[in-house]
Amino acid sequence: MTAWIEALQALLKPDQLTTNPTALEHHSHDESYHAPRLPDVVVYPETTDDVARILRFADERRIPIVPFGVGSSLEGHVVPLEGGISLDMTRMNRILEVRADDFLVRVEAGLTRTALNKALASYGLFFSVDPGADATLGGMAATNASGTTAVRYGVMRDQVRGMTVVLADGRVLHLGGPYVKSSSGYDLKNLFIGSEGTLGVITELWLRLYGLPEAVAAARVTFPSVRQAVEAAHGMLKMNLSLARVELVDRTSIRQMNAMKRTAYPEADTLFLEFHGSPTALEADVRTAEAFVREYGAADVHMERDKAARERLWEARHHLAYAYLHAHPGKKQLVTDVCVPLSALAEGIETARRELEARGLEGGVLGHIGDGNFHTIVMIDTDDPHEVATAEALHEALVRYALQNGGTATGEHGVGIGKVKYQAEEHGLALSVMQDVKRMLDPHNILNPGKKVPPPGTAHRLTPMSVR
Numbered sequence: 001m002t003a004w005i006e007a008l009q010a011l012l013k014p015d016q017l018t019t020n021p022t023a024l025e026h027h028s029h030d031e032s033y034h035a036p037r038l039p040d041v042v043v044y045p046e047t048t049d050d051v052a053r054i055l056r057f058a059d060e061r062r063i064p065i066v067p068f069g070v071g072s073s074l075e076g077h078v079v080p081l082e083g084g085i086s087l088d089m090t091r092m093n094r095i096l097e098v099r100a101d102d103f104l105v106r107v108e109a110g111l112t113r114t115a116l117n118k119a120l121a122s123y124g125l126f127f128s129v130d131p132g133a134d135a136t137l138g139g140m141a142a143t144n145a146s147g148t149t150a151v152r153y154g155v156m157r158d159q160v161r162g163m164t165v166v167l168a169d170g171r172v173l174h175l176g177g178p179y180v181k182s183s184s185g186y187d188l189k190n191l192f193i194g195s196e197g198t199l200g201v202i203t204e205l206w207l208r209l210y211g212l213p214e215a216v217a218a219a220r221v222t223f224p225s226v227r228q229a230v231e232a233a234h235g236m237l238k239m240n241l242s243l244a245r246v247e248l249v250d251r252t253s254i255r256q257m258n259a260m261k262r263t264a265y266p267e268a269d270t271l272f273l274e275f276h277g278s279p280t281a282l283e284a285d286v287r288t289a290e291a292f293v294r295e296y297g298a299a300d301v302h303m304e305r306d307k308a309a310r311e312r313l314w315e316a317r318h319h320l321a322y323a324y325l326h327a328h329p330g331k332k333q334l335v336t337d338v339c340v341p342l343s344a345l346a347e348g349i350e351t352a353r354r355e356l357e358a359r360g361l362e363g364g365v366l367g368h369i370g371d372g373n374f375h376t377i378v379m380i381d382t383d384d385p386h387e388v389a390t391a392e393a394l395h396e397a398l399v400r401y402a403l404q405n406g407g408t409a410t411g412e413h414g415v416g417i418g419k420v421k422y423q424a425e426e427h428g429l430a431l432s433v434m435q436d437v438k439r440m441l442d443p444h445n446i447l448n449p450g451k452k453v454p455p456p457g458t459a460h461r462l463t464p465m466s467v468r
């Protein structure tokens, strides 16, 4: 053990620090194709005080520190590029306070969303953000996660009412709180949401809750083309039906889903829908939706009202990334995440499919299309530099499409390593203010260095799209 690790161990209980090779490996990567890098040590804080002590220690000695939830992110966010400490938050997993009448809960940041929802069921309440992966709430706040339900309930930023966050120098801030509205002070809370562990470590969250819907129905609807599916979804949103999820799964992805889940869904471009509401209103909306989608060429409209059947449907959707991995042993995934105005969505998705085919890459397109957010999953052999470069060129082409059409490089996954190079083009002058904020809050650049915001003076110009 090096001297600094021994000094850090002296601040903690023996089982709060490890250099065990398996633990180091687990904390060296996320779920993406980005190259892993081992941390020097993994540390498990149990309280906000622990986090403050560890950060002060790291700041004084200029040791890099990367907060780690469950490592389900998709852009190399948790890879310790410069070694140092991986700060595993999962021991801070308590529910501290349920205020059912206020529709609020206070949790520690290492709690996972499914553990929270299990505990909330007996109150008739639920936490709405569902990224599919069983992520920690701290990791979700740090990436401003969203997922399938954002079209109805909003993204992580809409749910966080307050937080406790520890700065790089160990100062502990309490931001926001158990109230709905405030015009007081600067809104620092929202600065930390989506900051990807580069500005501070979130240790506690006040989260907004919702009543469990009285009635829920899900549907799987196939279309002759992606464009018709997108236009039908757009039309249903205009009608303000009680939609809680509007997901597109393209025909290639349905094939992967069938292969892994042993489902027999028709191999066509498909919308997965969910409706939440009262029993009568929901029935009326479902009938209206069914008639409406048929005008857009919907062939197969399959309703799922039974809870177990609905869960199977959404599990198949949420495990799609794993279905691709399963079908491509040894390959890793690059997942694009652009978000565009709804009017640019159909063309964006068609562009993604053309890019995949023209570049000879394996993958498919799926998306939270009610939000204008879609993903291209590209399977790559990370030992094949040509394939990696081709997939990255596809990624860049889609980012260019998004930026040229008023969109953003990332709707929900965040920047991590993979989208740092797009930040200058996307943010222009605002990027220099972001760099100033980073310097002010983390002057020694110990917090998740190399992620989110490029160092001042670096610029990357996007290359023109090769396929139109």
Ligand SMILES: Cc1cc2nc3c(=O)[nH]c(=O)nc-3n(C[C@H](O)[C@H](O)[C@H](O)COP(=O)(O)OP(=O)(O)OC[C@H]3O[C@@H](n4cnc5c(N)ncnc54)[C@H](O)[C@@H]3O)c2cc1C
Residues within 6 Å of the ligand: 030, 031, 066, 067, 068, 069, 070, 071, 072, 073, 074, 077, 078, 089, 109, 110, 130, 131, 132, 133, 134, 135, 136, 137, 138, 139, 140, 141, 142, 143, 144, 145, 146, 147, 148, 196, 197, 198, 200, 201, 202, 203, 318, 319, 321, 322, 412, 413, 448
């Ligand atoms: C199959 C699959 C499907 C997915 N689908 C979606 C989706 O639909 N929508 C979506 O938004 N995401 C999705 N994701 C991505 C991922 O689940 C989210 O980014 C999630 O929010 C990450 O949470 P985590 O606990 O795994 O955090 P990690 O991956 O461990 O960390 C993510 C980032 O947050 C930082 N961080 C973690 N905890 C803290 C903390 N307490 N304080 C400060 N910083 C912290 C880390 O340093 C890192 O930069 C998916 C991932 C997979 C594997």
